[in-house]
Amino acid sequence: MNLLSDPVGVSHYLVVGALLFTTGVVCMVVKRNALGVLMGIELVLNGANVNFVAFGSPVLRGEQASLLGLDGQAMALFVILLAAAEAAVALAITLNFYNNHATVDVDRADDLKG
């Protein structure tokens, strides 16, 4: 399977999406900075977006040339918009947490621990 001469297929995009998703999940789990967790979420949403666009693409190689058609791209647009909204709220919560606790370390956010 030669990447430079074969036409690019849907599965190539799926591999990229899987890598982005996995790095995002690992980033969410590993980072102790609240903003780092937020960046992990962005990476996960981006990986999902790559899959949506790949399935909706008219030019990629696949059994059925377009599995989702325009729907995939519309879904990707909605995901981008919701990611923007989510980032705004999460950032506001982070700033609030920083104002109240003077830290952004998520391990210190244990006020509700029983």
Added chain:
Amino acid sequence: MMQALVATHTLLAAGSPGINWHGFFFLLFALLACGLALAVVLADNVVRMAFYLVLSLGATAGLFFLAGAEFVGAMQLMIYVGGTLVLLIFGVMLTAQEPFVAIRTSTRDKVLAGVVGGALLAVLLQAALTGPAWSGHTAVDASAGVSQPTATPLGMALVGVRVDGDVASGQPSPVDGQVRSGYLLPFEIVSVHLLVVLVGAAYLARTKRRKSSASVRDEALTGVVR
């Protein structure tokens, strides 16, 4: 030596009509996106993480352009890279006090996360590479891959009219004969959702009014507890 040169030459001659530039740029952007995403995970400094994330999302926009989704790619650049990440970087700047710029994770957690991430990646890769519906080898003609511009169909779909097979007019799609509905209702829901979320975020992040020291002293003197 000579034979190897000849072999290389014949290989090049055979492959020269299709050094597939689509594949080349796909490889370039894919490596950039994945490598920089890995850099986000591996970096400790939160400012560097934000920078790598900007570049990774930009490379993903390049992938979208390559897949023929140029409107989504442009939106990715404008909303994600231009909006969301500027917001994120403002957050980094507002909270980047010296002890929080680089919070280290314990090695045990890192190893555990690596194992879990590796398992997840194995499952996802297996699904990506073996799915019968998308790992097929029927090549779409690359020259036919010059796709239609998608901005107009997407915009029409967002206001409720599908160019490719509309429910309202009963016109089936010329491609596969299906009728589809537009996205007017989801579009409205997302719009209101965005408005509510931004108002809520502004409310959450507002500066609280501090009690002045004079009022605290007055309360202490008069014994008024608010």
